[in-house]
Amino acid sequence: MVAGQDTGFTGERLLEPHLLLLLCRKADHGYELIARLARADFTDGEVDPATVYRNLRRMEREGLVGSRWEAGRSGPARRLYEVTARGRQALAAWSETINRQREKLSVFLAEFERLRPQS
Amino acid sequence: MKAILRIMHAGALRRPVGDCLEIFRRRFPGVRIDLSAAGSRECARRILTGEPFDVLLLADPAVFSEFLVPDHVGDHFVFATDQIVIGCSRYGHQYRSGRETDGQNWMDVLAAEGVSTARSDEHLDPCGYRTLMVWQLAEDFYHRPGLAAELERHCRPIYAKSIDLVGPLLEGGLDYAFIYASEARQFGLPYVVLPAMVNLGHPAHAGYYRRAAVTVTGRGLSDTTVVRGAPIEFAAGVSRRAEAPDLAEAFVDLLTGEEGQRVLEHNGLIPC
Numbered sequence: 001m002v003a004g005q006d007t008g009f010t011g012e013r014l015l016e017p018h019l020l021l022l023l024c025r026k027a028d029h030g031y032e033l034i035a036r037l038a039r040a041d042f043t044d045g046e047v048d049p050a051t052v053y054r055n056l057r058r059m060e061r062e063g064l065v066g067s068r069w070e071a072g073r074s075g076p077a078r079r080l081y082e083v084t085a086r087g088r089q090a091l092a093a094w095s096e097t098i099n100r101q102r103e104k105l106s107v108f109l110a111e112f113e114r115l116r117p118q119s
Numbered sequence: 120m121k122a123i124l125r126i127m128h129a130g131a132l133r134r135p136v137g138d139c140l141e142i143f144r145r146r147f148p149g150v151r152i153d154l155s156a157a158g159s160r161e162c163a164r165r166i167l168t169g170e171p172f173d174v175l176l177l178a179d180p181a182v183f184s185e186f187l188v189p190d191h192v193g194d195h196f197v198f199a200t201d202q203i204v205i206g207c208s209r210y211g212h213q214y215r216s217g218r219e220t221d222g223q224n225w226m227d228v229l230a231a232e233g234v235s236t237a238r239s240d241e242h243l244d245p246c247g248y249r250t251l252m253v254w255q256l257a258e259d260f261y262h263r264p265g266l267a268a269e270l271e272r273h274c275r276p277i278y279a280k281s282i283d284l285v286g287p288l289l290e291g292g293l294d295y296a297f298i299y300a301s302e303a304r305q306f307g308l309p310y311v312v313l314p315a316m317v318n319l320g321h322p323a324h325a326g327y328y329r330r331a332a333v334t335v336t337g338r339g340l341s342d343t344t345v346v347r348g349a350p351i352e353f354a355a356g357v358s359r360r361a362e363a364p365d366l367a368e369a370f371v372d373l374l375t376g377e378e379g380q381r382v383l384e385h386n387g388l389i390p391c
Contacts, residue, residue: 047323076184076195078197
């Protein structure tokens, strides 16, 4: 994503900034990322592993993340995802989009509060 | 002389392997492919008794570490995930009864008289021990003490590998069977999705899955080993004694690369 681009503010679309944020903190395997996403509590409901992996592959095609095999100490090698410079730019753009959305939601909630009967 | 690539694979991977080979044959037209399929633990035992292979694709990376690393295989790569589901026959109980079997009532339906349910063998096939784990987790998740033993009594016959359950489901010889979601999708079988806490498909529940444990035969037929519950993963490795190591690596690269990922997804697996 580039700054100013209309991204749509849907649940699956928001997975992109969630994944980028976690990967900025630490490069990780899809397996661990899914567990971290669940613990991060960014959204309601359960994270679907298939959706996460599909988005990671798309983000790799778009150059937002890169991947390489990392051998396990005693177990199997897993694909390790790392955020790219382009991914960091996209995350910054996402934070602006989310901020704008938060302001709009605040306006909506303020209007809603005005509708409530005065006690 | 024609080069030969010998691929041994978990039965559940028959279709995706076949689809990858179509691409591989176009890239390496002169290569003869020898394929053999079995339950993953059975594959590992065959290798220990001397059966040659170049590429090995198994339904559980733990089988590599238990049987084959480091003598037969070095690095091995996780390439896909899946979940356990209950495959349903289009001509079976669900359609005879006119009632839908779902994620809440399946344990009562499967334990009822006159309903045929099957699974694969835990000693030969990871889907077999994963089925037993699903039952143990379900017992806890649904607060149904004794459920695993009840299902064990009803679930007959036991097949060598999960893919062998698909034929009887398609033909109506079985009402239900515990199989991978990818197998159900590949063959157009209806299936019951189990909760993520139970289906061994969600890494966020890895800690909960570890509560489940199944004792299976080990490297020797008189040994036993305990397998603990874990999210389902499939892994690929190349033989240390591969006769065609370059071809073997090319096949694993194809399977784990973009083209292979498309094939896996098309076959209902989750490439990772």
